[in-house]
Amino acid sequence: MVRVRYAPSPTGMPHVGNIRTALFNWVFARRHGGQFIVRIEDTDRARFVEGSEQAILHSLCWLGLDWDEGPEVGGPYAPYYQSQRLEIYQRIAHQLVEEGKAYKCFCTPEELEQMRAQQRAQGAAATMYDRRCRKLTPAEVKAREDAGLPYVIRFKMPLEGTVEYDDLIHGRTVFQNKLTDDFVMLKSDGFPTYHLANVVDDHLMEVTHVMRGDEWVASMPRHLNLYKALGWEPPQFAHLPLLLGPDRQKLSKRHGAVEFTDFIRQGYLPEAMFNFLAICGWNPGDDREILSREEIIQLFAIERISDNPFVFHHDKLLWMNGYYIRQLPKERLVELCLPYLQEAGLVPQTLDEATRAYVERVVPLEQEKMKLLSDAPRLLDFFFKDDYPIDEAAVRKWYGEPHIPQMLEELIRRYEALEPFTAPEIERVTREVIAWLGVKGGEVIHPTRVALSGRTTGPSLFEMIEALGKPRVLQRLRKAQGWVFGR
Numbered sequence: 001m002v003r004v005r006y007a008p009s010p011t012g013m014p015h016v017g018n019i020r021t022a023l024f025n026w027v028f029a030r031r032h033g034g035q036f037i038v039r040i041e042d043t044d045r046a047r048f049v050e051g052s053e054q055a056i057l058h059s060l061c062w063l064g065l066d067w068d069e070g071p072e073v074g075g076p077y078a079p080y081y082q083s084q085r086l087e088i089y090q091r092i093a094h095q096l097v098e099e100g101k102a103y104k105c106f107c108t109p110e111e112l113e114q115m116r117a118q119q120r121a122q123g124a125a126a127t128m129y130d131r132r133c134r135k136l137t138p139a140e141v142k143a144r145e146d147a148g149l150p151y152v153i154r155f156k157m158p159l160e161g162t163v164e165y166d167d168l169i170h171g172r173t174v175f176q177n178k179l180t181d182d183f184v185m186l187k188s189d190g191f192p193t194y195h196l197a198n199v200v201d202d203h204l205m206e207v208t209h210v211m212r213g214d215e216w217v218a219s220m221p222r223h224l225n226l227y228k229a230l231g232w233e234p235p236q237f238a239h240l241p242l243l244l245g246p247d248r249q250k251l252s253k254r255h256g257a258v259e260f261t262d263f264i265r266q267g268y269l270p271e272a273m274f275n276f277l278a279i280c281g282w283n284p285g286d287d288r289e290i291l292s293r294e295e296i297i298q299l300f301a302i303e304r305i306s307d308n309p310f311v312f313h314h315d316k317l318l319w320m321n322g323y324y325i326r327q328l329p330k331e332r333l334v335e336l337c338l339p340y341l342q343e344a345g346l347v348p349q350t351l352d353e354a355t356r357a358y359v360e361r362v363v364p365l366e367q368e369k370m371k372l373l374s375d376a377p378r379l380l381d382f383f384f385k386d387d388y389p390i391d392e393a394a395v396r397k398w399y400g401e402p403h404i405p406q407m408l409e410e411l412i413r414r415y416e417a418l419e420p421f422t423a424p425e426i427e428r429v430t431r432e433v434i435a436w437l438g439v440k441g442g443e444v445i446h447p448t449r450v451a452l453s454g455r456t457t458g459p460s461l462f463e464m465i466e467a468l469g470k471p472r473v474l475q476r477l478r479k480a481q482g483w484v485f486g487r
């Protein structure tokens with residue numbers, strides 16, 4: 001039975017790379033009919049960020065990554081918050097001390113700082129705990145304890161030899177034990193460090209595969225030695241390649257949005273994010289990029305996760321989102337765009353029937369052009385208000401042309417009399433005007449579009465005119481008569 005976990009720390013807003021880790025775990029669990037666990041690693045109280053846990057869980061829900069065990073749903077290995085499991089870690093840390101595999105360290109922060117400063121002065125590239133408390137005699141330890149000195153519990157790393165494992169992505173990986181110091185397992189306030197809590201919980205929760213970011217490879221010598229000391233069989237490990245920006249630096253704000261909730265806010269669709277994140281470092285075995293959730297689950301295999309860092313291209317994600325927006329049924333597109341239109345003040349919070357019908361009418365006209373749901377206000381503003389931006393260059397280009405005054409007059413006259421005011425009828429009379437003026441189609445269509453929407457591109461002109469409705473169209477054409485200038 002496959003059991004995987006996503007183990008976020010509520011120490012900041014979720015990064016898109018973290019959510020990709022969650023997604024790979026979820027897909028792997030679903031692929032093998034296994035279980036996906038969410039465990040909140042909230043033991044670093046100093047770095048706790050208010051609201052981050054909610055943002056993480058919301059991001060998972062939004063993507064449809066449902067968990068079988070974890071916050072809210074509980075499960076047989078509860079609690080799933082590490083802050084509620086302190087006794088377990090304390091018990092195990094003290095057990096290791098009794099077995100001589102760990103020891104109490106009474107060094108004060110000042111002593112440690114002094115030690116590090118000295119090591120740096122001697123030219124050490126990286127500082128390392130010098131294991132001074134490892135040498136304390138039982139009597140010395142007792143004296144310090146009796147004096148009530150605070151202590152941490154450190155793990156006794158083997159002083160020599162190697163430790164190794166087969167990474168499912170990177171293959172055989174070997175570490176020299178002597179390069180890792182006697183790390184802290186339990187802090188003086190009784191809270192465990194990440195290393196202890198993570199290993200203990202992966203074991204107790206019977207996790208079979210640990211899939212996490214490459215930044216955790218460096219922790220492997222600690223974790224593997226901890227498993228050995230506890231006499232536990234380690235799970236299998238798969239360390240996911242990092243996400244990079246196009247300049248091959250670690251993906252960060254400089255490259256665009258990286259916080260997952262920003263993607264949600266900007267109006268990416270869950271199906272587009274799901275698809276895109278799945279192919280961030282994984283491929284289905286061919287060069288297909290558009291894949292449904294079901295296809296991804298069916299095809300997913302750790303063997304096809306690349307061991308190279310993956311370059312994250314925002315423009316590709318944007319393209320993919322546009323693709324998924326174009327596939328949306330019109331009703332869903334309208335529902336999804338509505339909050340953006342409301343937030344921009346283009347549509348009231350409560351819609352009367354006529355406004356709703358109008359929204360349902362005009363939103364789909366921009367479906368082809370939309371890449372983000374948040375594009376909706378910019379693309380659609382002229383449908384809802386009269387003070388939309390006007391492309392001045394387009395006005396200068398067209399409104400000095402000699403046929404424009406007559407064009408406007410004829411369009412106004414014919415549109416005013418037109419019944420029914422429907423796209424085919426509008427097209428018919430507009431073509432009559434073109435023929436009557438003896439000009440090319442574009443010489444009427446472009447300036448008319450500028451008059452009605454302020455811009456030179458947009459949805460099909462005749463559809464747009466029908467949707468705007470006769471009164472608005474006439475009023476805007478009359479206003480455009482004021483733009484005419486002589487050359």
Ligand code: GLU
Nearest residue numbers: 007008009041198212216
């Ligand atoms: N709490 C760690 C994190 O925030 C989990 C790392 C792991 O999956 O082992 O990324």
